[in-house]
Amino acid sequence: MFVNSEARAWTCSSAIDAKIDTFHCNLPGYSQTPLLDCSSISAELSLKNVFLKDESARMGLPAFKILGASWATYKAITKLLQLPTTVNVQTVIKGIAEKHQGLTLFAATEGNHGRAVAKMATLLGIASQIFVPQYLNKSTRDLIEKEGACVVEVLGDYNEAVVRAKDTAHELGIDGLLIQDTAFDGYEDISQWIVDGYSTMMKEADSQIYNITQTRPDVIVVPVGVGSLAQSVVTHYKSQGHPCTIIAVEPEPANCLQMSLKSDTLTSVSTEDTIMCGLNCGTVSSIAWPILQKGVDVSVYVTDAEAHESLVQLKECQAVIGPCAAATLAALKKVVRGPGLDKNAVVLLLGTEGIRDYEVPTY
Ligand SMILES: Cc1ncc(COP(=O)(O)O)c(C=O)c1O
Structure with a gap:
């Protein structure tokens, strides 16, 4: 795990085109994706709320992309x-x-x-x-x-x-x-x-969370491949004036963000197979890196077995999601059990993909 204690106070500006939402709304098959309230998980981890943004069906495709x-x-x-x-x-x-x-x-x-x-x-x-x-x-x-x-x-x-x-x-x-x-x-x-296009997901999640809690999320857990989604998440949440913690999660064999954060320079890794296919990338995007370097609070990597276990647990909360999405819960658990989180935290897990076939890891 890598913790950047300076990221909490770091802020940035966001210049997202206001026309993006309207553009998405007018595409065939657009509707808001659901936000699931994972109350059994928030109870288990002693957190105020754990929500999962369920991207398993987005405009006819099983992912947010x-x-x-x-x-x-x-x-x-x-x-x-x-x-x-x-x-x-x-x-x-x-x-x-x-x-x-x-x-x-x-x-x-x-x-x-x-x-x-x-x-x-x-x-x-x-x-x-x-x-x-x-x-x-x-x-x-x-x-x-x-x-x-x-x-x-x-x-x-x-x-x-x-x-x-x-x-x-x-x-x-x-x-x-x-x-x-x-x-x-x-x-x-x-x-x-x-x-910029990914921002629609966060805007939807914010209004869905606000309708339930009348607050904004305090902790956001984002899966990282090349880090473009994380760039969007950091830009969105660190420009809103609401202090928050961003947790970035990668697969153990493709932890290019964590290696870069640890060495304080953009570092490539050679990747190996993982069930978190969408996160199997060896180099962080060049425009994401300076933002993630400053704005990611905690970087965590998880194993295939941990992602799979979390996927099984999330099924009990009616989340029919894939391993990249489930990695967010695996990371949240590591942070709660490691450095810890505020008990009043409202947590948003970005459940970026729907269920798909993969070889169940052996323990
Ligand atoms: C399901 C899923 N989640 C998360 C990501 C991570 O996005 P990024 O590569 O922008 O970090 C990807 C990337 O393809 C993905 O397919």
Whole structure:
């Protein structure tokens, strides 16, 4: 575990586009995802409330990622077509048909982001190519293909897949649009729009929590892959004037954020297989890093077995979620039993994905 005691007092500003909520509301299949009150867990951990934001069904997909992929794709294409970000999706589709029929979306993925990009491409009537690491399982590849994408296997890990997606998009020139949920040197705008798009989840959760408790969450637990979601969470909650604790959780074999925090410099790790597939990333996004370095209060890693145990426990609270989402409870327990949390804390777990197949870890 890594604790940054200075993060509690650290604040930042947020310049989120106010049009994002309206954009999401107008997408096909949009509705607020549920907030589950996990009262048996709050009783067990002696906390005031533990809520889980259940992202198992978000616009027809079993994860939150479409919030970022949709907004970033829309922003990137309206920019290409020189349209204002007030036009509706039909106008964007018409503009593509008139000026950029060969437009193709590219992305690298561990699963959820690629599926979301593929869905957006289909919605806009354009092609998508999604690059996946060699070890990605067949059922996840099939699900990406079902959204209409061409899936390309890369001989290597997620980092390699990002490079291949970037290079292939580049070869297509102006019609090759990389929609990547991690930033690197020279590629920042679109990743920032993805981060911005995730803010809808926090806004929904805040109003749902307020309706029950008349307060804001005091502790937010966020799963971390490349850290874009955590960047969105830190930016949102550390800019609101309500002191809060952000707990970031990673899988043990992919703890690039914790390694970076410990060495105080952006550090890559080579990853191994984990049931928390969406978090299996070896490098923190370049634009997320400076924000996470200052704003993450506690960084925790969990094992596959701990994530699985928490998933089973959350099922009893009617949460039908996957291992990345359940990792948040595993991390919360470690913090409560380690440095501890205020007994009056209202805790928000970001349950980022729905249930999916995985090999149950042996103990
Ligand atoms: C289900 C799930 N949860 C959390 C994350 C973490 O998001 P990020 O990679 O932005 O840290 C991902 C990333 O793909 C994911 O698929």
